[in-house]
Amino acid sequence: MPIKVENLSFVYNEGTPYATVALNNVTFEIQDEEFVGIIGHTGSGKSTLIQHLNGLLKPTSGKIYINGVDITDKKVSLKDVRKEVGLVFQYPEYQLFEETIFKDIAFGPTNLGLSEEEIEKRVYEAMDIVGISRELADKSPFEVSGGQKRRIAIAGILAMKPKILILDEPTAGLDPKGKEEILNKIKEIHDKYKMITILVSHSMEDIARFADKIIVMNKGRIEVIGTPREVFREAEKLEKIGLGVPQITSLARELQKKGVAIPEDILTIEEAKEYIVRYLRGTKNV
Amino acid sequence: MEHVINTQNLSFEYHAEEQTRHLVLKDINLQFEKGQFIGIIGHNGSGKSTLAKHFNALLLPTEGKVYVKGMDTKDTNHLWDIRQAAGLVFQNPDNQIVAAIVEEDVAFGPENLGIPPDEIRERVEYALKAVGMWEYKDYPPHMLSGGQKQRVAIAGIIAMKPECIILDEPTAMLDPIGRREVISTIKKLNKEDGITVILITHFMEEVVDADRVIVMDDGKVVLDGTPKEVFKEVTLLKKIGLSVPQVTELAHQLKREGFDVPLDILTVEEMVEFLCR
Amino acid sequence: MFRNITIGQYIPGDSVVHKLDPRIKIIITFIFIVATFLINKLSGYLFAVFYLYLIITISKIPFSYILKGLRPVIIILLLTVSLNMFFTPGGTILYTLGPLKITTTGLRLAVFMGLRLIFLIIGTSLLTLTTSPISLTDGIEHILKPFSRIGVPAHELAMMMTIALRFIPTLIEEAEKIMKAQMARGADFESGNIVKRAKGLVPLLVPLFISAFRRADELAVAMESRCYRGGQNRTRMKQLKIQPRDYQALAVTLIMVLLIVWNRVWTW
Numbered sequence: 001m002p003i004k005v006e007n008l009s010f011v012y013n014e015g016t017p018y019a020t021v022a023l024n025n026v027t028f029e030i031q032d033e034e035f036v037g038i039i040g041h042t043g044s045g046k047s048t049l050i051q052h053l054n055g056l057l058k059p060t061s062g063k064i065y066i067n068g069v070d071i072t073d074k075k076v077s078l079k080d081v082r083k084e085v086g087l088v089f090q091y092p093e094y095q096l097f098e099e100t101i102f103k104d105i106a107f108g109p110t111n112l113g114l115s116e117e118e119i120e121k122r123v124y125e126a127m128d129i130v131g132i133s134r135e136l137a138d139k140s141p142f143e144v145s146g147g148q149k150r151r152i153a154i155a156g157i158l159a160m161k162p163k164i165l166i167l168d169e170p171t172a173g174l175d176p177k178g179k180e181e182i183l184n185k186i187k188e189i190h191d192k193y194k195m196i197t198i199l200v201s202h203s204m205e206d207i208a209r210f211a212d213k214i215i216v217m218n219k220g221r222i223e224v225i226g227t228p229r230e231v232f233r234e235a236e237k238l239e240k241i242g243l244g245v246p247q248i249t250s251l252a253r254e255l256q257k258k259g260v261a262i263p264e265d266i267l268t269i270e271e272a273k274e275y276i277v278r279y280l281r282g283t284k285n286v
Numbered sequence: 287m288e289h290v291i292n293t294q295n296l297s298f299e300y301h302a303e304e305q306t307r308h309l310v311l312k313d314i315n316l317q318f319e320k321g322q323f324i325g326i327i328g329h330n331g332s333g334k335s336t337l338a339k340h341f342n343a344l345l346l347p348t349e350g351k352v353y354v355k356g357m358d359t360k361d362t363n364h365l366w367d368i369r370q371a372a373g374l375v376f377q378n379p380d381n382q383i384v385a386a387i388v389e390e391d392v393a394f395g396p397e398n399l400g401i402p403p404d405e406i407r408e409r410v411e412y413a414l415k416a417v418g419m420w421e422y423k424d425y426p427p428h429m430l431s432g433g434q435k436q437r438v439a440i441a442g443i444i445a446m447k448p449e450c451i452i453l454d455e456p457t458a459m460l461d462p463i464g465r466r467e468v469i470s471t472i473k474k475l476n477k478e479d480g481i482t483v484i485l486i487t488h489f490m491e492e493v494v495d496a497d498r499v500i501v502m503d504d505g506k507v508v509l510d511g512t513p514k515e516v517f518k519e520v521t522l523l524k525k526i527g528l529s530v531p532q533v534t535e536l537a538h539q540l541k542r543e544g545f546d547v548p549l550d551i552l553t554v555e556e557m558v559e560f561l562c563r
Numbered sequence: 564m565f566r567n568i569t570i571g572q573y574i575p576g577d578s579v580v581h582k583l584d585p586r587i588k589i590i591i592t593f594i595f596i597v598a599t600f601l602i603n604k605l606s607g608y609l610f611a612v613f614y615l616y617l618i619i620t621i622s623k624i625p626f627s628y629i630l631k632g633l634r635p636v637i638i639i640l641l642l643t644v645s646l647n648m649f650f651t652p653g654g655t656i657l658y659t660l661g662p663l664k665i666t667t668t669g670l671r672l673a674v675f676m677g678l679r680l681i682f683l684i685i686g687t688s689l690l691t692l693t694t695s696p697i698s699l700t701d702g703i704e705h706i707l708k709p710f711s712r713i714g715v716p717a718h719e720l721a722m723m724m725t726i727a728l729r730f731i732p733t734l735i736e737e738a739e740k741i742m743k744a745q746m747a748r749g750a751d752f753e754s755g756n757i758v759k760r761a762k763g764l765v766p767l768l769v770p771l772f773i774s775a776f777r778r779a780d781e782l783a784v785a786m787e788s789r790c791y792r793g794g795q796n797r798t799r800m801k802q803l804k805i806q807p808r809d810y811q812a813l814a815v816t817l818i819m820v821l822l823i824v825w826n827r828v829w830t831w
Contacts, residue, residue: 042431042461056743079749087747094737095744097769107766111749142773146330156748173458175329175488177527202461205532242463247532251554258562269532273539276561280545342788366790374788381778382785386697386728393800398790406800428732442789 001067001084001163001196003030003053008062010048022048024220026062030198030213035190037207037228038200039243040217046200047090049217050166053198054078054085066164083112086162090169092153093146101127101144101152102137108160119159126155129189147178151185158189165189166198171206183210205246208232208267216243229265248272255279288356289317290450290482291341291372295350298336298505310336312505313350318484320449323476325493325513326486328502329527334486337502338454341484342372355449370399373443377455379435380427388430388438389414389423395446406445413445414438416479417471433464437471444475450482451475457489465489490517490531494552501528514550533557572632572688573695579808580622580693585702587809591816592690598820599682602675607826611682614819615689622693632688633681640680648673700724705803711794718794726782734775741770 010023023045030036040046051057052064055071055078064071071081089095098104105126109119124134130151136144141152150170157165167186171179187210190197201207207214207228214231216224218241224234231238235245235253244250252266255276262275298311310333318324328334339345340352343359354372357364373395376382385391389410396406414420417437427435436456443451453472457465469492476483485493493499499516501509503526509516517523520530520538537551551557575581583591599611619626633640647669654668691699704721711717742752745766752763 041463051743054747056746079751082747082749087744089740089744089747092744094774095741095748095766095770097766097773107745107750108748111751160749175527176529177329244462247554248536251533251536251557254554254558255561258558260561269536269539272536273543276536276540277543277545279561280540344784344788366792369788369790374785376781376785378781380733381781384729384782384786384789385725390697390800394786394791395789397798397800398792400796400798403798403800403802406798410800426732427729428736446789 002032002065003164003196004063004065005029005052006063006065008049008052008064009060010045010052010057011060014060021220023052023059026220026222028215028222028225030196032196033194034196034212035187035210036196036198037211037214038198038217039202039204039207039214040223041202041242044217045220046217047168048220050087050168050198050200053164053166054087055081056087079112083160084162085164085166086157086160088154088157088165088167088170090172091150092156092170093149096141096149096153096156099140100138101132101141104141104152105156105159108156112160122159122161123155126159129158129192130155130185147174147181150174150182154185162195164196164198166200168200169202170199171201171203179206186210202243204238204243204249208246208249216241228267232265232267235264289353290320290355291316291318291484292353292356293317293340293347293350294353296337296340296347296352297349298333298340298345299348300336310505311340311347314507316500316507316510318450318482320482321476321480322497323473323483323495324485325496325499326484326502327488327490327493327499327528329488332502332526333505334502335454336505338374338452338484338486341450341452342374343368344374366399370395370446371449373446373448373451375436375439375443375451375453375456377458379432379439379459382439383427383435383442386426387423388419388425388427391427391438392423392441392445395442399446409445409447410441413441416444416475417441431464432460433467436460436464436468440468440471440475444479444481448481450484452484452486454486455488456485457487457492465492488528490529494531501526513552517552518549520549572628572691574624574628574692575695576623576693578622578693579812580618580689582806582808583693583812584803584805584809585694585698586705586803587805587813588690588694589699589702589706591812592686594816594820595686596683598823599679599686601820601823601827602679603827605674607823608678608682610819610822610826614816615682615685617815618689622689624689624692628692629685629688632692633684636680636684640677643680644673644677647676696728697725700728701801701803718797722794730775730778733778734771737774738767738771741774742767 005026005028008023008026012020012022026049038046038049048057052059059072066081066084069076096104098107102123105123106119109122127134132148132151132155141149170182170186174182183206186197186199199207211228214226214228215222216231216238223241224231224237232245232249235250238245248269249266252262252272253264255262256264260279266272293314293316296311296314297309300308300310314337326334336345340347340359341354343365346360352359354368357368359368383391384394392410392413393406396409411420414423417440419434419437419441422430422434427438430438457468460468472483472485475481487493494513496513499511499513500507501516508526509519517530517534520534523530531552533551533554537547537549540547541549548560551560602608602611619629648665649663649669651666651669651672654666656664656666657670658665700721704717707715707717707720750763750766
């Protein structure tokens with residue numbers, strides 16, 4: 001279910017003195033099964049952008065095609081769009097409201113008008129995916145830990161079986177361990193179900209590892225778009241907008257400047273180690 | 287010399303409904319020197335926030351003692367002196383700003399202390415200038431970014447003229463720009479104004495410049511030393527669910543490959559210097 | 564969708580009316596309302612109209628804003644007028660419509676009650692249009708302070724108002740966010756009958772309340788750690804100070820009252 005966004009612009013409070021351009025002529029494409037990272041500061045337009053992808057916001061101008069259908073067309077039912085495009089908001093645990101975990105996860109599928117059996121099947125499946133024990137189904141979602149709450153909220157979207165999964169800062173406020181768990185979970189879900197996954201974050205480290213494609217947003221525009229390596233080669237541009245690259249990438253760049261044989265688009269510690277080991281062995285042998 | 291904060295065999299129990307007792311803090315002995323920058327790290331649930339609440343008498347020890355500037359936190363006569371001396375900044379910037387105008391919020395603490403109006407005005411100006419928010423003094427808080435709100439919260443503490451400021455994960459909810467703003471503000475307050483800073487965080491990068499880093503796990507202090515001494519313990523840190531800077535991790539992997547790499551490398555510069563000697 | 568709501572209806576400005584001490588403004592508003600109730604002849608309203616005209620011109624508040632303030636109470640206004648008109652006995656009967664009779668007394672009373680209501684609303688909206696909610700809170704706190712000895716919780720009321728002012732925009736933003744999040748889960752806030760819509764609000768209201776309580780909890784701890792212990796021994800940075808212009812405004816108001824009293828007692 002490929003996504004195609006064409007010349008998308010969005011103005012908040014249009015026609016008032018407070019009008020602000022949140023998105024300015026944004027164009028990009030996402031292919032099936034891609035894992036895409038969107039990165040940018042608060043106010044860069046990244047949250048505005050993803051809210052357009054499931055019809056929560058209507059563009060001021062431009063088109064959004066999902067599977068070839070223009071969802072900005074008034075005739076398109078937004079309910080159908082939201083069935084296909086699941087959006088997990090920032091701090092999703094704050095939208096839990098039902099008496100039991102089961103009922104909360106069932107909220108989405110129920111709104112889709114599915115049968116009882118289907119709903120039950122989907123809820124348990126979603127709980128399995130995010131790693132919430134089925135025994136907890138009848139517990140209140142407010143009695144579990146913060147990390148579990150977040151996973152329940154994600155399950156609530158997964159139970160709608162979206163073909164496109166968008167997550168806005170899913171690791172916000174978590175400690176390194178919790179962050180690692182959620183990111184690995186998302187990667188696992190993506191690999192298993194092959195849905196398009198869009199991860200919004202302001203941490204390059206988080207995105208660099210998994211994304212096939214990175215979209216860097218700044219002031220409502222796409223600043224850089226490409227594979228992680230392509231994007232990190234633009235380190236200066238990224239630093240200028242205050243985003244920076246992972247520490248290991250900037251180490252590689254510094255070493256390259258000093259004449260060490262290492263590419264500047266290093267993404268992981270393992271990769272860097274390989275080149276540095278070669279370099280150290282080389283200098284020692286000489 | 288008198289310690290700013292001194293804990294003696296501090297233990298804290300938390301009673302849940304079903305009479306289960308959770309020992310949140312276990313026998314903690316810590317002394318903090320005046321003027322230092324101290325980082326406390328640990329994963330969620332390690333007890334670091336509970337510890338912070340003991341530093342200004344929001345929580346009282348089940349066993350042991352906590353002294354702030356020599357005052358026992360259990361001594362109710364000194365409660366307000368203690369809270370004035372050790373100010374606390376919390377994680378959520380929204381939920382600690384009381385007033386609908388920035389300068390009035392900064393004035394809130396001094397007003398509670400009964401400071402004369404003219405002096406409050408001076409303190410508010412000083413505090414807002416110290417955190418770089420003076421030009422926003424007439425703003426309503428909801429118009430500010432997360433980092434700006436957090437700096438207003440810090441100013442609110444500074445205006446009480448504390449000896450020491452304790453920040454409980456002040457950057458956890460901020461984006462990188464906000465995080466940088468807050469951290470550089472804290473560092474400045476420590477260096478230029480000589481305020482003792484206790485920064486509780488799970489971002490390792492924020493404490494690499496600290497004078498002292500304390501690592502907590504399961505209610506206990508597991509590591510205590512300079513950043514270099516602490517971050518050397520990569521294996522232990524990873525075991526308890528904390529991360530280390532990527533270059534430190536790299537140094538350890540190189541060591542394992544048999545290279546003679548110093549294990550206390552924390553920054554890109556140090557690594558480059560070592561490799562390109 | 565909620566973003567354009569402003570609290571109260573304050574229009575920032577730098578006119579003398581805006582700058583008046585909030586305590587004086589509250590007192591003046593009170594005096595004005597009492598004065599309009601003293602009027603018993605149509606000619607008396609001339610003074611009140613002139614007085615309001617003066618304030619509106621000085622404050623530079625567009626007249627349309629003042630009319631806007633009347634719109635929500637139009638039904639109450641019509642109801643008051645018609646009740647008084649049809650159900651006041653006495654006087655000569657002017658018109659009969661089935662069981663309903665319009666008498667001279669009734670008509671007179673209806674006109675007066677209608678006018679009083681209109682002046683009451685214009686008077687108070689002028690107060691809120693020219694005074695920021697924050698200084699209004701300050702004013703109320705200072706006016707109530709002398710009554711705290713007889714048990715009026717002046718400080719607590721003011722603190723409640725301050726916190727409400729601080730958190731209303733935050734909660735509005737939050738409501739908007741939760742609404743969108745639930746819409747992404749297929750929730751529908753816009754269609755169906757009243758019962759269905761009310762039910763549909765549960766996914767919005769439950770998280771909103773939980774969040775409000777969590778905020779209140781955290782705020783209480785934060786206030787405590789900033790040495791908050793109620794109003795006792797508390798000082799305020801902002802001191803309200805009566806300026807010459809406040810006395811002048813008070814004087815003008817008193818002249819208006821005197822004219823109204825004169826009109827009531829001595830003229831026909």
